[in-house]
Amino acid sequence: MGVAIAAETDELIAQFLDRLWLKQGVSKHTSSAYQTDLRNFERFLSSHQRGSLLSVHATELEDYLLWRRQQGLSPRSTNRALSAIKKFYQYACSERLCAFDPSSRLQRPKQPQSIPHSLSEAEVDALLQAPQVDDPIQLRDRAMLEVLYASGLRVTELVQLTASQVSMQQGLVRVIGKGNKERLVPLGEEALDWLQRYIREARPQLLRQPCDWLFITRRGGPLTRQAFWHRIKYYAGQADIRSHLSPHTLRHAFATHLLNHGADLRVLQMLLGHSDLSTTQIYTHVARERLQQLHAAHHPRA
Incomplete structure (x- = not known):
């Protein structure tokens, strides 16, 4: 060319x-x-x-x-x-740059439906407790992990959060998702407690100049998605978690555990910010598999 x-x-x-x-x-x-x-x-x-x-x-x-x-x-x-x-x-x-659309009749290749890997509730608990919270960076990380598991945010949504998006009084976070679509997600008491502790004890130590980013680095700027993913892997190693991990591991765990405890699929769709219910339905396979394992382990005639 x-x-x-x-x-x-x-x-x-x-x-x-x-x-x-x-x-x-x-x-x-x-x-x-x-x-x-x-x-x-x-x-x-x-x-x-x-x-x-x-x-x-x-x-x-x-x-x-x-x-x-x-x-x-x-x-x-x-x-x-x-x-x-x-x-x-x-x-x-x-824009009339071409007379016709050559792609109009093309069909998308069929792809196998991949089942997201999740963590057990015990593994999530071990991961959340891995940071040593007497260190301001690790206290920040504990708050981030708690918010991630409590809300099911995408990692990108988490690292881009600003302080003005969180309502401590209402216990809600206003998320800007894909396509600039907004949704309100509850955090829960545990995540709110850790978030308040981070804001009170750790964030002032990390802050170099006034900014609205919620989770910041030692330089006072926002984390990258890749940097936080490395932090997740580090804490998984500390907690001796050997299950498959991905940047969305806690998002998958959030969805699976909610379904295991009786959450409605439509509510889960809203919390995850999925535009199509079929995207959310993939988690029913994970939840069903987990329920079968529990049945096999605990039912006297399984």
């Missing part, structure tokens, strides 16, 4: 992402992923001499999906790439 064509493509993708952010409020992570997906598609077109983004037909898109399958790329990543491509051509057609 020539330098001039590459620059035009980059500008076109940037304009599309700007429009997407204005209309749908996508996160930086999603925007970056879409940018990568579109550039990968453009590289495929260039290396296979299939034209440019604005000159393809459905055949080229079908060949690209086939090529991804031959490369062993997962259906999940291909679905995301196809989502980026479809949104791009919807934008291109609306």
